[in-house]
Each structure stands twice: as C-alpha cells, then as structure tokens.
Amino acid sequence: MTPYFLDTNIIMYSVGGEHPLRNPCRLWIEKIRDGNLQVVSDTEVLQEILYRYISLGRKEEAIEITQSLIELCEEIFPVLLEDIQFAMQLIQKGKAVGIRDAIHVATMHQNHIPKILSADHHFDDIPGIKRVDPKTA
Numbered sequence: 673m674t675p676y677f678l679d680t681n682i683i684m685y686s687v688g689g690e691h692p693l694r695n696p697c698r699l700w701i702e703k704i705r706d707g708n709l710q711v712v713s714d715t716e717v718l719q720e721i722l723y724r725y726i727s728l729g730r731k732e733e734a735i736e737i738t739q740s741l742i743e744l745c746e747e748i749f750p751v752l753l754e755d756i757q758f759a760m761q762l763i764q765k766g767k768a769v770g771i772r773d774a775i776h777v778a779t780m781h782q783n784h785i786p787k788i789l790s791a792d793h794h795f796d797d798i799p800g801i802k803r804v805d806p807k808t809a
Contacts, residue, residue, distance in 0.1 A: 675710035675746055677780050679790035680720045680772075682806055683741055693791055696806040700789060704744055711789065713741065714749040714779040716772055749779050758782070762798070769794045777801060 686697035703709045718738050725734030742748060758778035759771060769777065777798055780788065787802045788795055795803040 673710055674787065675712045675785060676804065677776060677785045677788040677790075678704075678711040678713045678717070678741075678745065679776065679788055679792065679795075680717045681791045682789055683717075683721060683737065684724070685791065685806070687737055693806055697791075700806055701744070710746050711744065712747045712749060712783070712785060713745050714751055714755075714776060716751050716775050716779070717741070718748065720772060749783050751775055751779060752782070755779050755782055769798065 681693075682697045682700060685691055685693040686701050688694060700709070704711055718741065721738050721741065722734050725731070725737065755775055755778035758781060759774035762769060762774045762777060763771065773792060773794065776788070777795070780786070780801065786800060787804060789804045789806065791806055792803070795801050
C-alpha cells in the first residue's frame with residue numbers, strides 16, 4: 673500500500689478549534705490510527721506545527737502534537753538540498769503554491785509519494801500529485 677503524505681493542515685484542523693474541517697480531519701486521523709491508512713510526512717511539517725504553537729505561547733501543546741504526528745507516520749522524510757532546489761524550480765515555473773508546500777511536493781517527488789491528504793486546493797494544479805480532500809472521509 674502506497675502511503676499518503678500527511679499535510680500540516682490535517683493535523684492543525686483536527687486539534688484546533690471549531691471549524692467545518694475539524695471533524696472530517698479527525699475522521700482521517702482515526703483511519704490512520706486504526707491502521708486503515710498509512711501516512712508519511714516531512715520535517716517541514718513538524719517545523720510548521722512547532723512554529724505555530726510555540727509562537728502562540730503553547731509550547732507543551734506544540735511538543736505533544738508534534739510527538740503524536742511522529743508516532744502517526746510510517747516515516748518522516750528529511751528535507752534535503754535537492755528538495756529545496758526542486759521547490760525553487762516549482763516556484764520559478766509559476767506554480768501557485770507557497771514555498772512550504774513546494775517543499776512538501778519536492779519531498780513527495782523525491783520519495784515517490786503521489787498522494788497527499790490535504791485541504792489545500794492548490795495541490796490539485798501540481799502534475800503528478802493527487803490530492804485527497806479531507807471532506808471525502
């Protein structure tokens with residue numbers, strides 16, 4: 673079974689406050705925990721979670737959520753220089769994706785992960801990437 677790349681927003685919505693995507697994201701997390709879906713991620717996702725919660729003064733929560741993500745994933749890929757270079761090429765080609773998401777795409781490409789579980793629609797415009805919307809639980 674080919675794993676899905678788990679995007680930051682799935683975690684953030686599942687642990688965050690009231691939002692229309694909160695319950696759908698929680699359902700996906702349950703599928704992962706139950707062993708019905710394998711996921712991977714990268715160190716940039718970990719950094720994004722740590723940065724966001726620590727910047728809000730919620731250090732303990734940052735560490736707890738990040739540790740839970742590490743345990744949830746089959747593998748956490750490092751972000752390598754090649755990933756940064758690939759991400760810069762995506763940006764130069766005018767792809768409508770932010771640099772963090774371009775790094776995720778690069779990591780996926782380098783590790784042959786074609787599917788991403790994400791609420792971000794801009795992944796739909798990246799060739800070779802199949803986004804799974806969390807609302808399709």
